[in-house]
Amino acid sequence: MGRRILFVTTDQQRFDGLGCNGGQVARTPVIDAIAADGVRYERAHPPNVVCMPSRSTMVTGQHVYHHGVWMNGVPLPADAPSVARYLREEAGYRTALLGKAHFEPLLDPFLMFEENRIAMTDSFGPVRGFEHAEFATHAARGYSHYAQWMAKEHPDAANGFYPVLNFSLEVNEAGGGDTGAPQVALNPVPREWYQTDWVADRTIAWLESLEADDDFFCWMSFPDPHHPWDPPQAEMGRYDWRDLDLPEGYPVDRATREAILDAKPIHWRRWYDGTLVSNYEAPRAWVPSTLTPEQILEINARVHVKNELIDEALGRVMAVLDARGWTETTDVIFTTDHGEFQGDFGLLFKGPYHVDALMRLPMIWRPAASAGVEASVVSAPVGILDLAPTFCEIAGLPVPEWMDGSPLPISDAAADAQGRDSVVTVWDSVHPNGTAIHLRTIHRDGWTCTTALPGTVHDGTEGELYCHAEDPLQRVNRWDDPSVRDLREDLVAACMAELPAWPASPAPLAAPV
Amino acid sequence: MVRDPLDWAWFPELGTMTMDGDRRHVTLPSGLPIVEQVVNVDDALRRFQYVIVDNFVISDHLSTIDVIDLEDGTCLVTYSLEIKPDAMAIIIGYATRRAIHNLRDLAEGN
Numbered sequence: 001m002g003r004r005i006l007f008v009t010t011d012q013q014r015f016d017g018l019g020c021n022g023g024q025v026a027r028t029p030v031i032d033a034i035a036a037d038g039v040r041y042e043r044a045h046p047p048n049v050v051c052m053p054s055r056s057t058m059v060t061g062q063h064v065y066h067h068g069v070w071m072n073g074v075p076l077p078a079d080a081p082s083v084a085r086y087l088r089e090e091a092g093y094r095t096a097l098l099g100k101a102h103f104e105p106l107l108d109p110f111l112m113f114e115e116n117r118i119a120m121t122d123s124f125g126p127v128r129g130f131e132h133a134e135f136a137t138h139a140a141r142g143y144s145h146y147a148q149w150m151a152k153e154h155p156d157a158a159n160g161f162y163p164v165l166n167f168s169l170e171v172n173e174a175g176g177g178d179t180g181a182p183q184v185a186l187n188p189v190p191r192e193w194y195q196t197d198w199v200a201d202r203t204i205a206w207l208e209s210l211e212a213d214d215d216f217f218c219w220m221s222f223p224d225p226h227h228p229w230d231p232p233q234a235e236m237g238r239y240d241w242r243d244l245d246l247p248e249g250y251p252v253d254r255a256t257r258e259a260i261l262d263a264k265p266i267h268w269r270r271w272y273d274g275t276l277v278s279n280y281e282a283p284r285a286w287v288p289s290t291l292t293p294e295q296i297l298e299i300n301a302r303v304h305v306k307n308e309l310i311d312e313a314l315g316r317v318m319a320v321l322d323a324r325g326w327t328e329t330t331d332v333i334f335t336t337d338h339g340e341f342q343g344d345f346g347l348l349f350k351g352p353y354h355v356d357a358l359m360r361l362p363m364i365w366r367p368a369a370s371a372g373v374e375a376s377v378v379s380a381p382v383g384i385l386d387l388a389p390t391f392c393e394i395a396g397l398p399v400p401e402w403m404d405g406s407p408l409p410i411s412d413a414a415a416d417a418q419g420r421d422s423v424v425t426v427w428d429s430v431h432p433n434g435t436a437i438h439l440r441t442i443h444r445d446g447w448t449c450t451t452a453l454p455g456t457v458h459d460g461t462e463g464e465l466y467c468h469a470e471d472p473l474q475r476v477n478r479w480d481d482p483s484v485r486d487l488r489e490d491l492v493a494a495c496m497a498e499l500p501a502w503p504a505s506p507a508p509l510a511a512p513v
Numbered sequence: 514m515v516r517d518p519l520d521w522a523w524f525p526e527l528g529t530m531t532m533d534g535d536r537r538h539v540t541l542p543s544g545l546p547i548v549e550q551v552v553n554v555d556d557a558l559r560r561f562q563y564v565i566v567d568n569f570v571i572s573d574h575l576s577t578i579d580v581i582d583l584e585d586g587t588c589l590v591t592y593s594l595e596i597k598p599d600a601m602a603i604i605i606g607y608a609t610r611r612a613i614h615n616l617r618d619l620a621e622g623n
Contacts, residue, residue, distance in 0.1 A: 073603065105604075107600065107604055108543070108604070109541045109542075109543045109604065110526035110527075110528075110541055110542060110543070110604070110608045111526075111543050112526055112607075112608060112611070116543075117542075120542075120543060143543060167569075167570065167598075168597075168598035169570065169598050169600035169601065170598070170600065432599050432600075432602065432603060433599075508607060508610065509603055509607065510604070510607040511600075511603055511604050511607065512603055
């Protein structure tokens with residue numbers, strides 16, 4: 001019997017969404033307690049700031065250009081390596097994925113992809129090395145186990161969810177709530193039927209099905225707090241948006257806000273003005289410059305509620321671990337796939353924007369007590385890329401050659417010993433309208449440096465350079481500052497050296513998302 | 514292999530199909546129903562065309578399949594698609610890419 005692994009992920013959650021990371025609103029005592037006993041990472045970045053590439057890195061341990069999922073809508077090959085399969089075959093771990101997978105496109109009327117076929121044929125796997133799988137997304141409709149369960153058990157309640165897509169299959173721009181904010185709706189669903197509690201319920205059912213001495217790798221994957229912002233309405237009494245403060249990242253003065261955007265590469269301002277649609281992850285018909293402070297507050301109130309529901313659901317799962325006597329032998333790792341603007345710079349959703357709102361992730365690892373690891377806070381840069389190697393290390397397996405990362409350090413001293421000093425993030429998108437954007441980003445020595453490669457929007461001369469110590473909100477772009485020109489050149493060179501080559505034949509897009 | 518609308522083994526993603534006059538009723542594996550109308554079967558041109566006439570998502574559609582004799586014992590098949598909304602172009606385009614590869618394999622006896 002070895003160390004068990006509970007891998008907990010959320011979707012589109014900001015670093016500051018948790019109390020342990022300085023969040024001032026949502027109460028997350030369960031996660032905070034896990035962090036207090038474990039290792040809390042201050043600078044964890046994703047390989048990409050949308051779901052499919054980042055999640056594919058989680059399961060493969062590979063860089064985006066190695067697993068090939070270079071943007072949302074590109075499926076992870078069915079035969080791609082999987083850390084779950086590795087743990088199962090090499091260490092006998094029981095394996096399950098409960099919640100959101102999204103290694104393959106969700107929009108799949110032909111059921112070309114296994115994730116969707118499994119859900120629609122009442123199957124529960126095996127898939128990608130997970131002997132048991134039950135999938136959920138952000139909606140109560142579609143090709144997931146959760147949607148099938150809702151259709152069968154609570155068909156009327158499914159109608160109360162916000163329709164994520166409109167009739168043109170674009171991300172819905174329709175507004176709701178008190179302020180008309182996009183992707184906001186009053187959802188009458190009881191919390192017991194909402195996807196967050198469903199994911200916890202299915203996780204608990206699977207854990208309770210195991211033998212007492214089973215080792216397991218259990219990936220509990222919450223679809224929240226991702227939009228739509230429609231948590232159970234009965235829970236919304238926790239916060240009145242009128243009582244909240246605007247986020248620090250929102251420049252209230254329009255002229256100031258727009259000056260900040262104008263100092264960044266041109267795609268920022270063009271999206272804000274509604275003259276550029278570069279990616280599918282935000283409503284095409286929504287213009288960010290129309291976003292009001294009241295809408296930001298209402299959305300943030302809903303995100304806080306979603307974050308609390310996640311924390312409470314995780315608490316129920318932790319109680320089951322405790323009841324089964326597994327607390328001391330279970331490693332708990334908590335993170336998310338990417339962040340969310342939530343009003344920073346006057347923006348919502350995500351896209352080709354490499355700032356902390358989207359890149360700085362919550363990441364926490366509480367090693368099993370048997371590992372004898374002391375609680376710590378790690379400021380060295382780490383990433384999603386390091387998760388799969390960490391799972392291997394926990395299981396006592398060598399990190400296979402096909403993984404690109406290294407096991408997470410348990411302290412800054414351990415990070416130094418690894419020679420760890422940077423983390424990279426990439427963005428590549430080719431929209432059906434022809435818009436192509438390619439970004440390469442490195443975070444090192446407290447600086448974030450992004451190069452905008454030539455595409456249809458950039459000519460290769462633009463970029464971003466931020467000093468986090470002096471400018472924690474990344475409002476001052478120093479890309480063209482002569483005093484840091486040498487640093488910029490060094491960071492760009494280091495970024496390019498660290499990245500694998502862009503695939504010679506990138507896989508085709510199969511769906512918008 | 515192309516001109517018979519009910520013998521599209523090379524496009525298994527289409528699911529189940531029945532014909533009613535010039536209308537092909539397709540039920541995709543997800544359960545999504547599509548009604549298509551065959552608008553052109555031209556043996557001289559080796560062209561097959563159909564439109565989707567009833568689907569709650571697809572608002573505009575024309576598919577054209579041309580088989581071009583290369584006069585060396587081989588042929589070139591082109592499958593072109595016009596469709597609204599744009600998102601469906603990506604999805605159907607990807608499925609069609611797979612189908613075309615299937616058609617080649619079947620035609621070559623692989």
